[in-house]
Amino acid sequence: MMTQDTSNLLLDIKNISVDYYAANGAVHAVRDVNLSLKHGEIVGLAGESGSGKSTLAYAISRLLRPPAAITGGQVMYYPHIQSDERRTAFTAALDRANISRVTDPVYQQQQAGVDILKLTPAQLRAFRWNELSIVFQSAMNALNPVMDIGTQITDVLHAHQPERSAQACKDRARELLKLVGISPDRIKSYPHELSGGMRQRVIIAIALALQPELIIMDEPTTALDVVVQREILDLISSLCKETGTALIFITHDLSLLLELVDRVAVMYAGKLVEVADRNNFYAHARHPYSYGLMNSFPTLHGPRRKMVGIAGSPPDLRNIPAGCPFHDRCPMAFDACHKVIPVLRTPVASAPEQIAACHLYDSKITGRTGIPAPSDLGRSYEMQAERNVVR
Numbered sequence: 001m002m003t004q005d006t007s008n009l010l011l012d013i014k015n016i017s018v019d020y021y022a023a024n025g026a027v028h029a030v031r032d033v034n035l036s037l038k039h040g041e042i043v044g045l046a047g048e049s050g051s052g053k054s055t056l057a058y059a060i061s062r063l064l065r066p067p068a069a070i071t072g073g074q075v076m077y078y079p080h081i082q083s084d085e086r087r088t089a090f091t092a093a094l095d096r097a098n099i100s101r102v103t104d105p106v107y108q109q110q111q112a113g114v115d116i117l118k119l120t121p122a123q124l125r126a127f128r129w130n131e132l133s134i135v136f137q138s139a140m141n142a143l144n145p146v147m148d149i150g151t152q153i154t155d156v157l158h159a160h161q162p163e164r165s166a167q168a169c170k171d172r173a174r175e176l177l178k179l180v181g182i183s184p185d186r187i188k189s190y191p192h193e194l195s196g197g198m199r200q201r202v203i204i205a206i207a208l209a210l211q212p213e214l215i216i217m218d219e220p221t222t223a224l225d226v227v228v229q230r231e232i233l234d235l236i237s238s239l240c241k242e243t244g245t246a247l248i249f250i251t252h253d254l255s256l257l258l259e260l261v262d263r264v265a266v267m268y269a270g271k272l273v274e275v276a277d278r279n280n281f282y283a284h285a286r287h288p289y290s291y292g293l294m295n296s297f298p299t300l301h302g303p304r305r306k307m308v309g310i311a312g313s314p315p316d317l318r319n320i321p322a323g324c325p326f327h328d329r330c331p332m333a334f335d336a337c338h339k340v341i342p343v344l345r346t347p348v349a350s351a352p353e354q355i356a357a358c359h360l361y362d363s364k365i366t367g368r369t370g371i372p373a374p375s376d377l378g379r380s381y382e383m384q385a386e387r388n389v390v391r
């Protein structure tokens with residue numbers, strides 16, 4: 001049996017499901033998702049629009065509001081509680097409420113963790129910013145236009161670390177601006193005096209202000225031009241690496257993601273369909289959907305590839321078809337894909353951390369010992385495209 005390396009675990013999302021209740025039926029936006037994250041790790045969450053990426057991020061951060069409801073699961077969080085002074089606000093909030101730090105028997109070591117979904121409102125307030133900060137799609141437009149950027153940074157520091165003096169907050173604000181590549185002299189600037197890229201840097205400074213363990217960024221650079229996007233991504237990745245901050249980076253643009261992340265997780269129709277480290281994913285995305293996504297954009301590096309898009313569109317999440325949710329778009333689909341829901345499994349024993357939810361890698365179902373090569377997936381997409389042209 002494969003053993004999971006849990007020594008450095010930060011977040012363990014277990015069997016999370018989220019529905020949106022609408023008049024014409026429940027939208028099953030996130031379906032039984034399991035994903036873990038190590039301290040300091042950068043994980044990219046990819047998938048087409050509507051695949052459930054933002055809903056998952058909101059569930060982790062407890063930001064979902066009706067009509068959304070988490071219908072099951074846990075989000076276990078494992079901070080370095082004992083060893084690290086900077087997390088006193090959160091641990092104090094836990095202690096005040098005498099929250100039980102559960103011990104998870106799945107992990108053989110005695111590791112204390114808390115279920116984010118069970119935090120009280122007071123604990124949640126301490127959790128956000130101190131432990132986790134989240135940067136939304138249009139975050140740079142969320143800066144207050146009538147307040148200088150220094151005040152906006154110090155406000156966060158004051159609110160969450162009231163014991164810090166006004167001067168210490170100001171010093172920290174200057175330090176943060178420098179960290180994100182803005183001259184501390186600009187501390188009195190207003191948002192309209194800054195370019196889009198600089199405003200995004202201020203947002204990153206605010207996200208880092210309290211040195212959280214984890215930052216979630218949901219399409220943070222889509223409003224910027226490609227060159228500035230690239231600069232900001234380089235900045236985010238180097239700052240996270242330097243400060244040991246873990247990052248969940250959400251985007252539908254795999255070309256951006258692969259430049260930045262340690263690991264990629266791909267969602268389709270509310271389900272996680274593949275998880276792999278960046279290099280394995282780049283060399284051979286195993287799930288036909290991941291392969292299709294990879295070939296829907298031109299790469300900056302590596303060999304030239306023929307680009308073939310994925311035909312069709314994702315299913316209606318109120319009425320998900322039987323079997324694999326991707327089967328009606330998949331060029332490799334066979335009988336079982338229409339009937340049986342595939343589970344995440346390891347396609348290749350030599351890369352145990354790469355998992356894909358696809359029957360092609362289940363020899364009991366295919367009746368074959370070998371697995372398809374990436375070139376087989378490519379060919380099947382090309383043949384599917386030719387068939388569609390003929391039709």
Ligand SMILES: Nc1ncnc2c1ncn2[C@@H]1O[C@H](COP(=O)(O)OP(=O)(O)OP(=O)(O)O)[C@@H](O)[C@H]1O
Pocket residue numbers: 020021022027029047048049050051052053054055056067252317
């Ligand atoms: N308030 C809502 N009511 C009903 N359905 C919703 C609501 N918000 C989102 N959904 C549905 O939930 C599904 C997942 O949406 P979500 O925004 O999480 O996807 P996403 O992958 O983040 O997409 P994008 O990249 O466009 O942000 C979609 O089908 C969407 O239509």
